[in-house]
Amino acid sequence: MNTCKQWLHQLAVGIAALAGSACIHAAPDAGDVHVHPWVVPPVNLQPSAYFTNLKDGDTVESPFVARFGLSMRGLVPAGKQAGRAGHHHLLINQPLPMDFSKPLPFTDQYVHFGQGQMEAVLDLKPGTYNLSLLLADQGHIPFFVFSKPVNIVVSRRNTALPRATVQGRPRVEILSPADGAALQNAFRVVFHASGLNVSHADAKAPGTGHFRLTLQRKGARAEVLAFRGGQTETWLEPPAGDYQMKLELVDNATGKVISAAPDIRIRSDVVRENGERVVPAAKVAQR
Template structure:
């Protein structure tokens, strides 16, 4: 196994946490709030459309944009998600929430009671980042996500390991050029026809997602606007959730995902409206 890593990985990860002050845009309605954490340290959202379906498993990390065995050139963007659990920055303890770590060519720790180390094979995303720019040398790498608390002590929440092959390191591509601040809906896609309940996967690029207990201007949370046959609804994910299962009444909806700054409660980034048909 090739274990080459680069000195710049930690710097690149830090670049992703940089945020600008949000522009004065939309104030956040406070009509929907999250409920207290439920079992397994999982918080559920109070809005009646947000459900935890029977098919949902225990919380798990996952990599959203790469597949096992993929060949690629560096630098490249690695995106990661989390189901049934919220994100929070490490500035203070938040029950039932954590932050991502990327393990490069490392197995899961033998002792889950000790903090994860800080080096180029354990990348920490303590501000609530959902992606990283990796600038790896050519070689084969095993990648795995692992969630930990504010003290970097891991939960039993991790992704399957995937192996990728870096075929070339492109000196002409500046890693920072791959950073694009914004939010996106990974699922559903525009024009999709879905059955209830359906999965909503949210992603933030160059922005930090955190439980609203963290009132930091460098942190924010998702909210989903849904305009349907019976009016408009706002689904706030105040616990730092990046994924949800939603069960609205059947009909045609317009969806928009927004990023809400935790300190100012202003919307700084949002997606275009997209159409969704719910059966």
């Protein structure tokens, strides 16, 4: 299925969803986005999934890691219900289902990540593949939350390379922004967990954790944002200043830190007066 046909199919799915129960899943509620004065709505208000390390047209060698991102929703293992959190599914050479009221099948082309995983090691034969992500609930019934499809080429298969070597040690990372970034507008912070499972804290799922982000500015108290809803990203617009940013994965059962990412430093140039964002005169003149 070429890219044009894929998007025509997705448009048809969208129209069908708006006419049925799937549209109920689309609107965010208070539990989908962390609440904090520095947290702002994302650019795209539609909940969606996405690949954080693959883009359309990529060429890779097997085995390789596919990493999953999620906007305006959280993760929770299969069989657990917590708000409208869900778990990822990877569709390989399969279009989105036309009927969002039926559970997804268990096949090699519908890969389920029911433990709250954020990535997968894929060992595909050489060839061309169409990949997409789809979020589903505790019973594997899809939400209207999916990714844009990406078409990739697997150029060769290295059967001697162990999967564990490809994935690396269990860890958490801040995928963006980059260390040392200077940011003038609202920006997205993307979290990632390799070899670890993420979940909404209310599900009390054993072996899972939730992300906690700490921003420290010199001379000010630390701002701690706990993403207990299983969120794996946030959009921030903090006051101007230099910040040290720390990301941790906190065990949902014990409250202890499972893993911590290396700290990064960023600079925010956002200026506020009485809580309102101030746009510099030079930028106003450029509009």
